[in-house]
Amino acid sequence: MRVVDTSSRSTARGRIDKRQAILGAAMQVFAREGYAQAGVEVIAAEAGVAKPTVYNHFGDKQTLFREAVAADADRALERNLAVVEQLRADGDLRPVLEEVGFRLLECYCDERSWVLRRLLHAELGRFPDLIDIVRGRAADRVTEALADRLARLVLAGRLRSCDPGEAAEQFTALLTGPMEARARFGTREVPDAELREVAASAVDTFLRAFAP
Amino acid sequence: MRVVDTSSRSTARGRIDKRQAILGAAMQVFAREGYAQAGVEVIAAEAGVAKPTVYNHFGDKQTLFREAVAADADRALERNLAVVEQLRADGDLRPVLEEVGFRLLECYCDERSWVLRRLLHAELGRFPDLIDIVRGRAADRVTEALADRLARLVLAGRLRSCDPGEAAEQFTALLTGPMEARARFGTREVPDAELREVAASAVDTFLRAFAP
Amino acid sequence: MRVVDTSSRSTARGRIDKRQAILGAAMQVFAREGYAQAGVEVIAAEAGVAKPTVYNHFGDKQTLFREAVAADADRALERNLAVVEQLRADGDLRPVLEEVGFRLLECYCDERSWVLRRLLHAELGRFPDLIDIVRGRAADRVTEALADRLARLVLAGRLRSCDPGEAAEQFTALLTGPMEARARFGTREVPDAELREVAASAVDTFLRAFAP
Amino acid sequence: MRVVDTSSRSTARGRIDKRQAILGAAMQVFAREGYAQAGVEVIAAEAGVAKPTVYNHFGDKQTLFREAVAADADRALERNLAVVEQLRADGDLRPVLEEVGFRLLECYCDERSWVLRRLLHAELGRFPDLIDIVRGRAADRVTEALADRLARLVLAGRLRSCDPGEAAEQFTALLTGPMEARARFGTREVPDAELREVAASAVDTFLRAFAP
DNA sequence: GATGAATGAGAGTTCATTCAT
DNA sequence: TATGAATGAACTCTCATTCAT
Known part of the structure; x- marks a missing residue:
């Protein structure tokens, strides 16, 4: 093909x-x-x-592996950042958070994302620098970007005063944590409706804890 | 002796x-x-x-692998269940939750736990049945046991009315989610103090969202 | 069974x-x-x-092999000798020879005989003494016995004067030679009718060459 | 050079x-x-x-085996066919037959021929298709070629009327049958003189049976 | 720059054989 | 005597890697 x-x-x-x-x-x-x-x-x-x-x-094979992984990590980072950028402070907060949450879950549950995480776990022993390659390009920077947005929401009085880094960590955790079990580690295709449910539930808990 | x-x-x-x-x-x-x-x-x-x-x-090698993984999963399950059982409704809720959270994080951050999770992710492609072997013995049953305890807390009026399964999922997520980043996928030893911090922060958010 | x-x-x-x-x-x-x-x-x-x-x-395995082969060779020898003994000089010669020829072919085409010959060929390299074990117990002694009988037929004037050893060799050859091809080296079951045909043809040629 | x-x-x-x-x-x-x-x-x-x-x-090993056997079978076929082609109808029949018989025995007693036959017998169980590989290339086609020549001798009135296929089978049997015993399955080097004796004896019997 | 052919090292697996009971 | 368990040696086959073209 x-x-x-x-x-x-x-x-x-x-x-x-x-x-x-x-x-x-x-x-x-x-x-x-x-x-x-x-x-x-x-x-x-x-x-x-x-x-x-x-x-x-x-x-050699190792270099090929690293470059292939790095390329996919770049791609994933870009998609995630694009989603986080949609987090604006205008209008009602809940639906915006739910939409962003849903989109982030879409990224998280993408086939290629699972593959990337699986490879990362699998080969950490042989490729310790993989952590930096992937995290420098993906997970951390997404959380950072998310923290930035949350900080602005705090400043805008839409969220209570809190450590935006921690809040971002927990928002992400509330989204992705329940997915690991439900997606059976990427071997089960999760329907969009379930993604929206998880996002809604995460946002509900998040807002109960972080609304002003 | x-x-x-x-x-x-x-x-x-x-x-x-x-x-x-x-x-x-x-x-x-x-x-x-x-x-x-x-x-x-x-x-x-x-x-x-x-x-x-x-x-x-x-x-053969595959059987050896499966049995080794199963044995370790058994061990992990036992440790986790023992911790969850400590979740009693007497006295102040916050310190109890913080203690349980801390102990769960200890389990989660145990070297052998990381190894187990890494192998699980790594070899899912070749061993799809590993999901059932490990989850039937560990993750799911711990969340179930936790949900049971939370349900009793709801009935006792110590938590607001909610779906205990979801609450357990989110409690676990608030604990473990932030660890993945901080422990650098198990390659960094996280000091107990940091574990307690994460636990306290998770419990804080959890109680804000689920206190009656 | x-x-x-x-x-x-x-x-x-x-x-x-x-x-x-x-x-x-x-x-x-x-x-x-x-x-x-x-x-x-x-x-x-x-x-x-x-x-x-x-x-x-x-x-050890080698000894086991030798003894197993020897036992089967004994059994084969006995069956063959019993057939040769039926070669008597009374009455018409042709039907007697045909009957003996047919019975010898039955022995020759017996499943266990093929197995024995196959093992003999197969393992001659590793077990040179197998030749003596098998031939001392089977092939040679049958030809000798046959030669004895033919000698008596010559003396009785039923066959022309000839070297009975050579005659026996050739009689056996005319019987078994054509079988190797037809039985596809023991992988095809040869029906009795075909055995009788081969025997008749062998006897015909033999008598044309050795009748007085 | x-x-x-x-x-x-x-x-x-x-x-x-x-x-x-x-x-x-x-x-x-x-x-x-x-x-x-x-x-x-x-x-x-x-x-x-x-x-x-x-x-x-x-x-793999099996393919290697089959190809090696096939190559040697080809070689053997060629040699045998070259010999059979020398069977012409001019001049005295007996010395021609004796020469052809002798040459065929040379082929038959060649070291590589014994090896081929031994391997064929030995590995028939594991390689049933070896029969076709070898017989399609060797034994059968030689007998066929020989039958062709004998048919022409019959037409030329040099042999009595008979089934040339059967005659070829028996001529071959008279040659090779006695060799199996004498060469001790290829472990004994048979001198040319003995080969000529066997050939002469086979031709003698053959001509007694098939001369017009 | 791209390739067909060759290789050194090492994988999983099997087996004849021997203890210790 | 008969056996369950253990082993040293060997097997087929694979693979990352490198020449020579």
């Missing part, structure tokens, strides 16, 4: 295309099989290149 | 001792290396037995 | 029964799997004993 | 050379040890390549 680029004979584009194809294939295979089990040969095949080409581009 | 023969030289206990030794070594090695990378030979060496002995006892 | 001896608790019979059971099971397993692939554990299970019992009786 | 580059250092021929080397080594080792006992590592060493190279070329 891949679309073959018909114009990549040794052009500069061709090289970039191949690099992207390899990264994409790598993430797919790593997700499916885990790092140790994933075969470079399989990745190469799925990317439509020869095995040594992978090595020409990335040097 | 009992003086029974604890040396395992060929007594009837020998078999059981070896089984336990293998399970223990297996968990250590799986934790260190991940399932795919862990070598049965290494496990055998670490257990002080020969490689075929491992196969005599467990048949 | 084995009949278990109900009275073998440590009696002298019990021991012999077990020995026979092991030999029988061994031959079956060796036939099915070949020497190298056959597992002593499987043989033991099929004989209804524990693995070390096999070693108590036979010392 | 041709002066082409027969050294195989990385030329395009290199691949083919290695393939041939592996096939040759495989046949030698399989012959020496039997299929089950033969180690791929040994084969690789004897071929002067690394173990995975064997797997790159043949995929």
Whole structure:
């Protein structure tokens, strides 16, 4: 189902295309099989290149893994930040929080997000720097951005006075904590309605605790 | 100091001792290396037995993995349930909740708990049944037990009327959610003081939302 | 389908029964799997004993193999000799030869005979002495016995003067040679009618060449 | 003495050379040890390549075995057919038949022929398709070719009227049957003189039975 | 720059054989 | 004597990685 680029004979584009194809294939295979089990040969095949080409581009399997993970973490960060930015102080607070909560859960429950978290857990032992790669690009910065928005809500008198960092932590926890069980660690597709329920419940508790 | 023969030289206990030794070594090695990378030979060496002995006892690597995980999940369940049972309705509620919260965080942040969760995430792809093995023995049943206790607190008028299942989910989320970031996925040892802080903050938010 | 001896608790019979059971099971397993692939554990299970019992009786796998083969070779020799003894000089020669030829082919095409020959070929490299074990007990002595009978036929004027050893060799060759192809090396069950045809054709050629 | 580059250092021929080397080594080792006992590592060493190279070329041990056997069967077929083609109807029949018989016995008693037959018998259980691989390439087609020649001799009036297929079967049987015993299944080197004797005796019997 | 071919190291698994009971 | 348990050695097969083109 891949679309073959018909114009990549040794052009500069061709090289970039191949690099992207390899990264994409790598993430797919790593997700499916885990790092140790994933075969470079399989990745190469799925990317439509020869095995040594992978090595020409990335040097070794570990580097390929790191870069593939980093690329996906970037993507996830961007999506999450875009959601947090929707948290504005105009109008009724509850529906806004519920909408943001729902969107964040959508990100959290995205197939690729589960894959990323799974790989992170799986390979922390062999790749301790993965924490920084992923968290520097995703989880922490999202919480930070969320804290910023909450701080402004406090200043605007829409929330009671509190530590916005802690509040952001807890808001996130109230959203994602219940999902882990319900999504069975990403193996069950959670319907949007359930996402909205969880978001509503989280927001309810959050507002009971943090409304002025 | 009992003086029974604890040396395992060929007594009837020998078999059981070896089984336990293998399970223990297996968990250590799986934790260190991940399932795919862990070598049965290494496990055998670490257990002080020969490689075929491992196969005599467990048949193959997958079974060994499942049984090792199940054993650790059992242990974790027991510890968690013991903590939840301490949640009694006598006296002031806040300090009791804070103590239970702290103890639950101790369990959650235990080295072996992190290992278990990491392996669970890591190998879900290859072992989908791991969810049931672990959750049937741990996470879910703890939340259930917690919900039971919260229900009694509602009936006793110590908490406002609410769905105890949801309340338990959120209490757990408020505890563990913030830990994931702070413990850097288990790679950082979190001092008890910080655990108590997180517990206090979680209980504060929880009581603001669920006090009558 | 084995009949278990109900009275073998440590009696002298019990021991012999077990020995026979092991030999029988061994031959079956060796036939099915070949020497190298056959597992002593499987043989033991099929004989209804524990693995070390096999070693108590036979010392090692090679000895077990030799004894099992020797036992079957004995059985084959007896059957063949009984057939050759039917070769009497009274009455018409052709039908007698045809009957003997047919009976010899029956022996030759017996499942257990094919197994024996296959094992012999298979393991000649590892067991050079197998030639003597089997041939001393079977092929050669049958040809010798046949030569004896033919010699008496020559003396009785029923066959032309010739070397009876050569005649016996050739009579056997005319019988068995065509079978190898037709029986597809023992993997095809040859119907009796075809056996009789081959025997008749062999006798016809033999008599054309050796009638006085 | 041709002066082409027969050294195989990385030329395009290199691949083919290695393939041939592996096939040759495989046949030698399989012959020496039997299929089950033969180690791929040994084969690789004897071929002067690394173990995975064997797997790159043949995929697995079974395929390697089949291809090695097929290659040798091809070789044997060619030699046998060349001999049968020498069976012409000009001149005296007896010496021609004796020469052909002798040459066929040479083929039959060739070391590699014994090896092939031994392996065929030995591994029929595990490789039932070996019958077709070998017989389609060797035994059957030789008998067929021989039958063709005998048919022409019948038409030319040099042999009596008969079924040429049967006659070919019996001619072959008269040649090879006595060899099995004399060569002790290929473990004894039979001198040419004895081969000629057996051939002469076979031809004598054959002509007595089939001369017009 | 991209590839087909080759490899060293190591994986899981099996098995004949031997203790200790 | 018969056995459950343990083991050392060996097996097939895989894989990340590197030449030579």
